[in-house]
Amino acid sequence: MAPVPKPSISHRLAEAAVALFDENGYDATTVDDIAARAGVSRSTFFRHYHSKEDAIFPDHDALLARIDTRLRASAADTAIVAITDAVRLVLAHYVDDAEVSLRRYRLVREVPALRDREIASVARYQRLFREFVGEWLGDSPDAGLRAELMAASVVAAHNQVLRGWLRAGGAYDPFELLDHALGYVIATFRHLEQPQEKGEQVVVATFSRSASPRAVMEAIQAHLEAR
């Protein structure tokens, strides 16, 4: 006999949860309702998901693990590539399941408890990036601060692109925007990281055309003294 394509109980529970949340709202839906709709008992629900919220965020842990291995698999000189790849991995995770992502987005936007949960999840990604960047920067001066800023910026860039895509109903390909945003971030920190190797570079500055020669000279002098 052809094996019946029996969907796993976890999937049935997740589907039941989303459907009921859509129909009746999050608060008005009890775990009993979800379990009943999925055709299982309440006990079974809590065996598959540790909480009612978990039924909507079933995959953050798995994705975090993938990000972690991706980051650890990179050499020091490809850290930026690794981070870019990792962020692209996260965005792809949403885009690949656009249907689910959009439904969840509408839900998360309305239910404070879910929004807080989402924010907490994002913080875990940020923490992962921070630790990775921290190791990458080693014990250079301000390494902790720079790691924090880079991680926050990378995550913020991703979130900005993702939110725009979600608000637009997933109507376009967000990866070019992501590359643009990440390029922005990388350019930002390249400016800051470059002074590290200043001895190897030509010092350059930008001035208004209207600036007086004297102001230009003062700025150059200030810059030379500051390095």
Next chain:
Amino acid sequence: MAPVPKPSISHRLAEAAVALFDENGYDATTVDDIAARAGVSRSTFFRHYHSKEDAIFPDHDALLARIDTRLRASAADTAIVAITDAVRLVLAHYVDDAEVSLRRYRLVREVPALRDREIASVARYQRLFREFVGEWLGDSPDAGLRAELMAASVVAAHNQVLRGWLRAGGAYDPFELLDHALGYVIATFRHLEQPQEKGEQVVVATFSRSASPRAVMEAIQAHLEAR
């Protein structure tokens, strides 16, 4: 008669909560315990705090309101000053009540529910900064992205300084470190904001001394075409 210095019920409840959380842990402390210790009923607790967690974060709303008014009270050309002031306000709020902040930090670090709550609170500050910076930037290109990045960076800088201070047990004055971190952030974005007035500026670039003339020419051409 001299009026007895009767502490408000809210204060008594907060003190009772913190004391019990310290003694028996967060999960092992029930709302009944807190109310009993404060000498009131369970009903009264929930009239003063909407949840058990609220008893530890009694002041985020008030601080958010202060930040909001501080930001709105600033003109466009002093936006950076306003943000710096606002962040300093937040840090001061922790430093002024060092005792409470440190106790809460130890607690929040151990209880996942409280940690998530704290993260969610931070996100609200970030949202406030983002909206402010967004209005400040108007509809310049990439305004949304830049606002997101600036807000995230400012908050990250603050958190990095605050966490270091908390980990050190509040043993030093963190405001110089905050100024340093914020200076870092401001310098970062100053580099990026300058190209805004590109029409009024001389286009300049930085190259390695080892770069071939051909590579330099290609980069310049790419830049000119991109603007």
Next chain:
DNA sequence: ATAAGTACGGTACTGAGTTCCGTACGTTTT
């Protein structure tokens, strides 16, 4: 065939949070 492991159902319990009612106290109105 027996033993062990796993997955599910069912029951009972704790505790957070809500709703509603009653009451005491102080303030205003007439």
Next chain:
DNA sequence: AAAACGTACGGAACTCAGTACCGTACTTAT
């Protein structure tokens, strides 16, 4: 002074999330 009113608290009853425990069916290894 008496009545009307608003406010703050106590208390009871309720819903529901989450946990602990036990029993049972079904599968797999030995």
